[in-house]
Amino acid sequence: MSLLELKNVSKIYGELNALDNVSLKIDKGEWLAIMGPSGSGKSTMMNIIGCLDKPSKGQVLFDGKDISKESRRKLTEFHRDKIGLVFQQFHLINYLNAVENVMVAQYYHSMPDEKEALEALERVGLKERAKHLPSQLSGGEQQRVCIARALINSPELILADEPTGNLDEANENIVLDIFKRLHKEGTSLIVVTHDPEVGEEAQRIVRLEHGHISSDIRNEKFSEG
Amino acid sequence: MNKKTLMFFRMVAASFIRRRSRMLIALFAVIIGATILSGLVMIYYDVPRQMSTQFRSYGANLILTPSEEESISSEELEKSISLIPENELEGYTPYRYENSKIHNMPVTFAGIDFESVTKTSPYWHISGEMPQNDGEALVGAKVAEKLGLKTGESVSAENSFEITPDTDISLIPEYEIFEDPETGEKHCDHSLDISITGILETGGSEEEYIYVTYKDVEYLSLTKRGYDIVEVSAAAMQDTLKSYTKRISDDVEGVSARLVKRVTASESTVLDKLQSLVFIVTAVVLVLTMICVATTMTAVITERRKEIGLRKSLGAYNSDIIVEFMCEGLFLGGAGGILGSVLGYVFAQLVSMNVFSTSITFRPLLIPITIAASVLVTGLACLIPIRSAVDVDPALVLKGE
Numbered sequence: 001m002s003l004l005e006l007k008n009v010s011k012i013y014g015e016l017n018a019l020d021n022v023s024l025k026i027d028k029g030e031w032l033a034i035m036g037p038s039g040s041g042k043s044t045m046m047n048i049i050g051c052l053d054k055p056s057k058g059q060v061l062f063d064g065k066d067i068s069k070e071s072r073r074k075l076t077e078f079h080r081d082k083i084g085l086v087f088q089q090f091h092l093i094n095y096l097n098a099v100e101n102v103m104v105a106q107y108y109h110s111m112p113d114e115k116e117a118l119e120a121l122e123r124v125g126l127k128e129r130a131k132h133l134p135s136q137l138s139g140g141e142q143q144r145v146c147i148a149r150a151l152i153n154s155p156e157l158i159l160a161d162e163p164t165g166n167l168d169e170a171n172e173n174i175v176l177d178i179f180k181r182l183h184k185e186g187t188s189l190i191v192v193t194h195d196p197e198v199g200e201e202a203q204r205i206v207r208l209e210h211g212h213i214s215s216d217i218r219n220e221k222f223s224e225g
Numbered sequence: 226m227n228k229k230t231l232m233f234f235r236m237v238a239a240s241f242i243r244r245r246s247r248m249l250i251a252l253f254a255v256i257i258g259a260t261i262l263s264g265l266v267m268i269y270y271d272v273p274r275q276m277s278t279q280f281r282s283y284g285a286n287l288i289l290t291p292s293e294e295e296s297i298s299s300e301e302l303e304k305s306i307s308l309i310p311e312n313e314l315e316g317y318t319p320y321r322y323e324n325s326k327i328h329n330m331p332v333t334f335a336g337i338d339f340e341s342v343t344k345t346s347p348y349w350h351i352s353g354e355m356p357q358n359d360g361e362a363l364v365g366a367k368v369a370e371k372l373g374l375k376t377g378e379s380v381s382a383e384n385s386f387e388i389t390p391d392t393d394i395s396l397i398p399e400y401e402i403f404e405d406p407e408t409g410e411k412h413c414d415h416s417l418d419i420s421i422t423g424i425l426e427t428g429g430s431e432e433e434y435i436y437v438t439y440k441d442v443e444y445l446s447l448t449k450r451g452y453d454i455v456e457v458s459a460a461a462m463q464d465t466l467k468s469y470t471k472r473i474s475d476d477v478e479g480v481s482a483r484l485v486k487r488v489t490a491s492e493s494t495v496l497d498k499l500q501s502l503v504f505i506v507t508a509v510v511l512v513l514t515m516i517c518v519a520t521t522m523t524a525v526i527t528e529r530r531k532e533i534g535l536r537k538s539l540g541a542y543n544s545d546i547i548v549e550f551m552c553e554g555l556f557l558g559g560a561g562g563i564l565g566s567v568l569g570y571v572f573a574q575l576v577s578m579n580v581f582s583t584s585i586t587f588r589p590l591l592i593p594i595t596i597a598a599s600v601l602v603t604g605l606a607c608l609i610p611i612r613s614a615v616d617v618d619p620a621l622v623l624k625g626e
Contacts, residue, residue, distance in 0.1 A: 043620075052538060052620040073542065080540025091535045095243035096236065103232060108540035112232040133243065149539075 002061075003028040003156060003188050004049060009058035009068075010211075011044045018044040019055070020211035028156075031179070031189040033202030040208040042192045043161070049190060050159045051079035063156075080109055084150030088162035090142040092134040098145045099130040102152050109153040120148040124178055140171025147178055151187075158182065160191045164198050176201050237553055247525055248557070254521040255557055255603055258514035259565020263595040264572035265507040267585055271573070272500055273462060275581040280492045285318075285345045285456035285485060287466060289473065292481035296321070296451030301480050305473045306457070313461045316344025319452035322434075323442050325382040325417075327372055334382065335434040336442030339363070345456045349431070352376065353423030359440050362419040365432035369424050379420040382435075382445055386413050396447050417445045463493045519606035522554060526610040534619040543615040550611045551604065558603030562596030569595060 004026040011019040019041045026032055036042050047053035048060060051067065054075070060068040067078055079085075084105075092101045102117040121127045124144035134142055143163060150158055160179075164172040176198065183189055183203070191202060199205050203222045207215040241248050280286075289305055291297050297305075297319070306317055321336040339355050353376035356363050364374050374380060388394065388402065388411040401413045419441070425432060443449060459466060466484055473482035533546055570587060577585040 047620040050538075050620075052618075076537070076540055076542060079538075085538055091531065091538075093532055093535065095239050097239075100235065100239065104236070104536070105539050107229060107232045107236075108536070108545065112228050 002026060003030070003063065005059075005061040006045075006048070006055075007059040007061065009045075009048060009055040009060065011041075011048065011053070012056040017211050019048070021058070022208075022211070022213055023058075024206065024213065024216075026188065026190065029183070029186045029188055031183045031201075031203040032191070033199040033205045034190065034192045034208060035194070035196075035199045035205060036208035036214075039210075041211040042208055044211075045208065046159060046161055046190070046192050049157075050083055050085060051075040081153070082156045084153065084155035084158045086143070086146050086150050086158060086160035086163045088165040090134070090139075090146045090166075092142055092145055092149075094134050097131050097133050098126060098137065098141075098148075101134070101145055102149045105149045105152050117148075117152060120152045121145070123151065124148045125174070138171070140167050140174055143167060143171065143175055144178070147175065151182070155187075157188045157190065160189065162193055162195075163191060164193070164195060172198070233549070233552075236549070237556065240553055241556070247528075251521050251525050251557055252561055254518050255561025255599060256564045256568065258511075258518050258602065259562045259595050259599040260568040260572055261510050261514060262507070262598060263566045263569025263591050264576065265503065265510060266594075267569060267573035267588060267591060268576055269500065269503045269507055270588060271577065271585050272503055273496055274460070274586065275577060275583060276492070276496050276499060280460075280488070280495075284348060284488065285458045286488045286492070287457035287459055287470065288483055288485055289455035289457060290481050290483075291451070291453070292474075292479055294451070294479050296453055297455060297480055298451040301477055302452065302455060305455070305477045305480050305482065308472050308476060309457070309459050309469050313459045313465075315458040315460055316341050317455055317457040318342045318345040319455045321439060321442050321450070321452050323446040325384050325445055327374075327380050327382050327435075330372055332368055332372070332382070333434050334442055334445060335436050336439040337436050338439070339436070342436075345458045346427075346431070348427065350426045351423040352426065353421075356422045356437070359438050360417075360419055361422045361437070362441075363423050363425050363436040364421050365434045365436075366424055366426045367432040368435055369421075374421055374424075376421055376423055379418060381416045381418050383414065383416045384445060384447075386415060386447060387411070388413055392447055393449060396444060413447075415445070415447060417441055462496070463490065515602050515606065518602055519609065522603065522606040523610040526550060526607065526614055530614050530617050533614045534617055534621075537615075537617075537619040546615045547611055550614075551607055554603050554607030554611075555600050558600035559596060561603065562599030563592075565599060566592045566595035 002025040006022055006024040009019055009022045010017060022041075022045065034042050034045060044053070048055050055068050058068065059066050062078070062082060067075065070078065093104060096104065098121060099114060099117045102120050103112040103114060106112040106117065118127055118130055121130050124147050126141060126144050126148065129137060129141060134145070137145065143166075147163075164175055167175060179189055179191070180201065189202070191198060193199050200219065200221070203219055205215075205217050205219060206213055289297060289302070302319060306314070318337055318341045323334045323336070325332055325334055339357070342349070343355070351363065368374065386392065394402070397413050397415060401415050402411060403413070404411050419437060425436065437445075459469065461469070463484070470482040470484060473480060536546055569591070570585070573585045577583060
């Protein structure tokens, strides 16, 4: 059964069609990479999938439920409960330490629990850095806090926007290893990326050009496996 | 307290502690505002008291005169004065006038208390010294000019009396009394030797008298009696003074009290204008302070738009964001208000000491008022930037646009 389905989705800004009649199905547990040049509509698609924006036309079905016509408040509740966001620029709150940054996601979702937040940091190998402020962490460490924050509420989907865009190779590998582990555990992942190396780690690669899906291919590496 | 509330306070505390440089700037703006507000309001309410004290240098503002009898007795004086609150009474000087002659020229002597007259007539300008003892005199400039009297000289004041049964002969030396062999009537040629210690210059009618002690006036007139007039100086406004005159006139038989209108009316006019000025300055400063606090809070909140976007992307409702940021703002307002009300008192005290040379009255009620005003101003100042910040699309902010 598909976790997420876009049905003829368009997003129009004035005369610009950022997304033009796009249809896409993502299965539960699938790892999807969305690739494409700047201006191809990647971010627009991510915002619509992440419930941060609404389509101008078409339907967005999550677990079979159409969420494209929901109110802002309902969408907020929806993405809070179902989706974990990972950002290229990490977006940690600079005056909260690592564990507090993870707990903020719990705070808006249900009930903050420091023990659980520490466990989430442990999953990304950062338990010993839990009391450090973002300014005391490297870029890779900040991204791992961001991933721990995305994981803390056990979302059905992790949505990552250029998660390795600001990282060196060593940290890129650490983050990809975490994604691999999450995928193995059955978490659905959508990763928006420019980087072919990151894209090639995904099970399926969707390429966007001028708001259209130009290709949608299965990664042979996984087919062979 | 549940874990959610604890986390709320943990975030607010972290925001204050770990963003202290930013928060201190905002707090500083609020403190300055609260300080100026509470200081000026304190001055505004203290101006009447301060000015009343200042105006006392213009002399007495209340006059007591005998209403029925020829003079005011010591008992009547004491009762009248007791009707004026002690903290408002600056001083009072009873005057007793007697006529006499010096160098065969008629002069009027005024018996006064030289210590108390400095409080009721602080504007007196004396060339020489104020008399200290019996037998010493302060001579009005006009009298001195007319009689050619100078500081340091000694003169005799002379009176001639027919001795009647009312005359207090115990006061008269025997050698001054003589009997008319034809009529049998008793007479006395009485004199008082005085040494002039100073010349009084006021530019007013005060220069027409010679001032000596009560004992000397009594000796000179050979009569024991009360006072002709009492000058009172009280630090109170016109309306309050009016109530005192009414109470004295009603309650003390034989004494009539009235205002020195020239002084009280001009005091009232000057005071009204001064209070209006302080009020306008306070209002203008309050508006400027609000703008300053609002600008600072806008800057502080605007630089956190990304954080607001992030919180929204993590599932925060707009109402959550407003509550969190307002709580920080109101806490700043409260803390600024507490510190501002203390510093405001110090500010008002400094102004008062420099301008009026007296300390200011502390008004405890101003503390909660300052805190409430500070919280209100900061809350209003935060509301506008928070309202605009929560409308931010998290998708745009998180993309760095």
